[in-house]
Amino acid sequence: MAADTTLIILGASGDLTSRLLLPALGQLLTREPGRTVRLHGAGMEDWTDEHWREVVQKSFQTTDAEAAFAAVSETTYSKADITKPADLQKLLDDAEGRPALYFAVPPAVAEKSCLALSDVTIPAGTVLALEKPFGTDEASAHRLNQQLAKLVPEDQVFRIDHFLGRSTVLNLLGARFANRLLESVWSADDIASVEIDYPEPLGLEGRAGYYDGAGALVDMIQSHLLQVMAFVTMEPPASLTQLDLRDATSAVLRATHVRDDDPVRNSRRARYTAGDVGERHFPSYVDEPGVDPSRGTETLAEMTVEVRNTRWQGVPITLRSGKALSSGHRAVTVTFQPVRHLPGGFSGESEPTELVFSLGPDTMSLGLNVNGADDPLELERVTLAADLGEGSLKAYGEVLSGILDGDAMLAVRGDAAEQCWRIVQPVIDAWRKNEVPLDEYPAGSAGPASWSA
Numbered sequence: 001m002a003a004d005t006t007l008i009i010l011g012a013s014g015d016l017t018s019r020l021l022l023p024a025l026g027q028l029l030t031r032e033p034g035r036t037v038r039l040h041g042a043g044m045e046d047w048t049d050e051h052w053r054e055v056v057q058k059s060f061q062t063t064d065a066e067a068a069f070a071a072v073s074e075t076t077y078s079k080a081d082i083t084k085p086a087d088l089q090k091l092l093d094d095a096e097g098r099p100a101l102y103f104a105v106p107p108a109v110a111e112k113s114c115l116a117l118s119d120v121t122i123p124a125g126t127v128l129a130l131e132k133p134f135g136t137d138e139a140s141a142h143r144l145n146q147q148l149a150k151l152v153p154e155d156q157v158f159r160i161d162h163f164l165g166r167s168t169v170l171n172l173l174g175a176r177f178a179n180r181l182l183e184s185v186w187s188a189d190d191i192a193s194v195e196i197d198y199p200e201p202l203g204l205e206g207r208a209g210y211y212d213g214a215g216a217l218v219d220m221i222q223s224h225l226l227q228v229m230a231f232v233t234m235e236p237p238a239s240l241t242q243l244d245l246r247d248a249t250s251a252v253l254r255a256t257h258v259r260d261d262d263p264v265r266n267s268r269r270a271r272y273t274a275g276d277v278g279e280r281h282f283p284s285y286v287d288e289p290g291v292d293p294s295r296g297t298e299t300l301a302e303m304t305v306e307v308r309n310t311r312w313q314g315v316p317i318t319l320r321s322g323k324a325l326s327s328g329h330r331a332v333t334v335t336f337q338p339v340r341h342l343p344g345g346f347s348g349e350s351e352p353t354e355l356v357f358s359l360g361p362d363t364m365s366l367g368l369n370v371n372g373a374d375d376p377l378e379l380e381r382v383t384l385a386a387d388l389g390e391g392s393l394k395a396y397g398e399v400l401s402g403i404l405d406g407d408a409m410l411a412v413r414g415d416a417a418e419q420c421w422r423i424v425q426p427v428i429d430a431w432r433k434n435e436v437p438l439d440e441y442p443a444g445s446a447g448p449a450s451w452s453a
């Protein structure tokens with residue numbers, strides 16, 4: 001699709017656009033100097049083309065910002081209320097080549113806009129890119145999918161999950177499927193447990209309007225971490241095409257359930273109280289501007305799932321993420337079963353083999369037991385580590401590259417988005433009924449003290 005696409009960013013004055021999308025576009029254009037993109041910004045603000053160009057130029061913080069900006073220097077802006085069919089029609093009519101509508105707007109606005117598109121003539125090939133959260137539960141995600149299906153074919157719908165564009169997440173595929181050594185041990189026969197952990201030092205950061213209604217479970221686990229889990233657990237796809245990869249993703253998500261169907265024993269939640277993360281002081285979550293304390297929103301969530309198939313039967317897979325935490329390890333940790341028999345005569349501890357994919361900085365490490373240097377019969381722990389580098393594109397760069405190339409491989413398919421809601425729903429229900437306590441942890445700690453006991 002590359003050359004003849006007009007990327008129309010809806011929500012041009014928003015945070016996502018200036019902080020993530022435009023810098024990623026700048027990086028993509030720097031890496032691929034031959035790529036040309038027509039860029040159009042649209043939103044509620046009464047901006048001129050000149051103002052928009054300044055916004056774009058400022059956001060292109062790449063090594064060769066000028067060259068990248070040159071590729072979009074003709075970029076234009078128009079004021080538009082994207083919930084109105086007439087405004088959407090004009091945006092599409094004015095676009096040259098194939099339009100790609102990127103909805104960088106609040107989810108409720110995106111949904112309204114998709115309804116308004118029913119009354120619009122949509123040019124063939126139009127791409128619709130929707131941010132998370134996709135719907136508010138399985139039923140609403142299903143309705144939104146049905147609406148989208150009336151507008152464009154599924155492979156032109158990009159449900160964005162920027163974790164799928166992270167280089168370490170993509171590395172999971174390389175490590176798993178290009179190494180015979182791992183291929184043969186990647187199942188419940190050899191793996192004891194999997195943990196996917198994404199602690200963040202950030203707090204609410206003024207996002208109460210969205211986050212207080214979502215919480216850590218929906219913000220991170222329902223979307224990003226379940227997608228990462230699917231990459232860890234999927235059956236090998238025949239190829240890395242969007243069809244094969246997304247079929248494999250959906251199949252494993254369909255087999256995923258809260259462990260033992262018991263959300264009370266297999267989920268935990270907590271929220272932060274006042275404290276310091278590094279140099280930053282955070283008030284208690286409930287005292288953050290815009291927060292409604294009666295909602296009981298969690299800022300740290302954990303759930304344990306299992307994949308009910310031959311490969312994974314019985315392996316606990318724990319997903320955890322939270323805000324205002326000390327600099328914990330963001331990682332996928334695969335812990336292997338102990339050896340079947342440790343020959344007598346060794347001294348020292350034999351710990352299980354551990355393979356860790358670190359989610360920034362991007363590294364992969366393997367913890368092994370080896371013979372000690374001084375006493376060959378005393379076991380010592382060594383870690384073999386590989387620095388995987390940052391990847392030449394940040395996550396949103398990969399996302400935009402897929403949209404501009406019309407390759408939906410790293411976009412979430414509609415059925416997978418619905419499955420992710422189905423998986424977390426029992427936990428949401430148990431939390432609503434207060435069947436799981438809402439613990440507390442001071443900002444800057446590693447979480448509630450009782451969790452590490």
Ligand SMILES: NC(=O)C1=CN([C@@H]2O[C@H](COP(=O)(O)OP(=O)(O)OC[C@H]3O[C@@H](n4cnc5c(N)ncnc54)[C@H](OP(=O)(O)O)[C@@H]3O)[C@@H](O)[C@H]2O)C=CC1
Pocket residue numbers: 010011012013014015016017042043044045080081082083103104105106107109131132133210
């Ligand atoms: N910000 C982030 O870090 C991330 C955000 N996301 C997702 O991206 C989406 C956007 O988030 P974010 O940028 O933070 O939100 P913001 O509130 O910062 O921006 C939303 C933008 O949408 C515009 N807008 C609202 N209503 C309309 C309308 N009817 N017609 C045209 N434009 C409209 C707003 O214009 P105005 O202000 O003038 O009303 C504003 O420019 C959300 O779905 C969010 O979940 C995903 C990952 C990270």
Ligand SMILES: O=C1O[C@H](COP(=O)(O)O)[C@@H](O)[C@H](O)[C@H]1O
Pocket residue numbers: 200202219220395
């Ligand atoms: O989508 C989101 O992701 C970020 C974490 O991703 P990162 O790539 O910025 O580390 C999270 O902070 C945010 O709450 C969530 O909405």
